[in-house]
Amino acid sequence: MELYLKFLLVGLSIALPVGVITVEMTKQGLKNGFFHGWAVGIGGMTIDVLLIVALYFGLAKVLSLPYVQIPLWIIGAVFLFMLAYDSIKNADQDITLAGQKVNKSLFKTYRNGLIVAVSPGNLVFWISVFGAVLADSYSTSESGSFIIAGIGILTGILLHDISLLAIVSITRKAMNRRMIKWTSIIAGFLLFGFGCYFLYEFYASIQLYI
Template identity: 35%
Template sequence: MKDWVTFIHFIVLGLSLAAPIGPMNIEVMRRGLTGGFLASWCVGLGGLTGDVLLLLGIYFGLGDVMRISGVQIGMYVIGIVLLTILGWQSFHHAFQTKDRQDIVFKEISPKSAYMTGFMISIANPISLIFWFGVFGTSLHVLTASHSVVFSVLCSFAILLGLFLWNLNLVCTIHFSKRLMSVKVMRTIMILAGLCLLGFACHFSYRLYNLIL
């Protein structure tokens, strides 16, 4: 019974990581509005793939590597550039749309959406702090009191939590956008662009403090 509680705890931990508004959730929503279900889903899958790689990195002891200043600077730079581009694209698309068809049926390559989600995941300092901080500590405590097999299962429980949140968000956007007017969808696109650029500015500030 105690093991089941621990397993559920890690599912909730995965949900708590995925639920807060951040670059990943904003991009999933934006792609859901502009590219449809598949594009939004691929962004989420790309992000989940990045999370799997980060999780494997913890198992193989890459936490010390991620604490190197040069590595952190590189991740911040990639994250800033990526979020700035995505924010600009959101603004550009919002002001270029003339009717609902322009917003809803814009074709987006699934591969492009997948790679965007992947890059946001591995270049997001917030995710890195969680994986190598909070989860790294939880995993250390878990392996000290449970078997390796159970520790691996709990790691998959976190990924399950991430997957469930992504599925919930993608489906919500897919079905709710049919009820949105063009004005509402354009407003969401503009707000998404502002949020993405806001995260880019926040990362720039943290990069500035890191360099100094």
């Protein structure tokens, strides 16, 4: 139980910094409500679970190879630019005010969560930060320690997502259509900024091997 609570706090603390998933989750939560925002979070956690399993079976060694990491930066940048363009272009579409019926498919927002999670930033995070955090539990004699630590971190991330979306849901009730539209535009520029950062990392990685 102590190990679980320890890694729950770790998961909560590493989820607090604003990242790509947080931006997309907040945008969808404001435009279409709690469950659409959460669908983005669940999409991200789906990738997180798969990465935990993959790390357990040694994927970190593959993803740590430079010729595997470098292309991921440019691929991630393209995905983020696409999401940014969509967020800005369709800022005034698919907006459902509090109390109105939501028509947008939950699967589409879940898919967005998958897309932003399959990015080099997220992969590098799991390899470096999460992999290092779990290294000690993985090396212990108790084979279940790694799984307990992984579940603890995922629980922390889940608590962060639910808390964030609860605040977003309350805020949404006081916002009109124009305010939500501009929130979507701002989110688009933030996603564009993350995409530019990925391009910079791609360029920096290339320079190391020239």
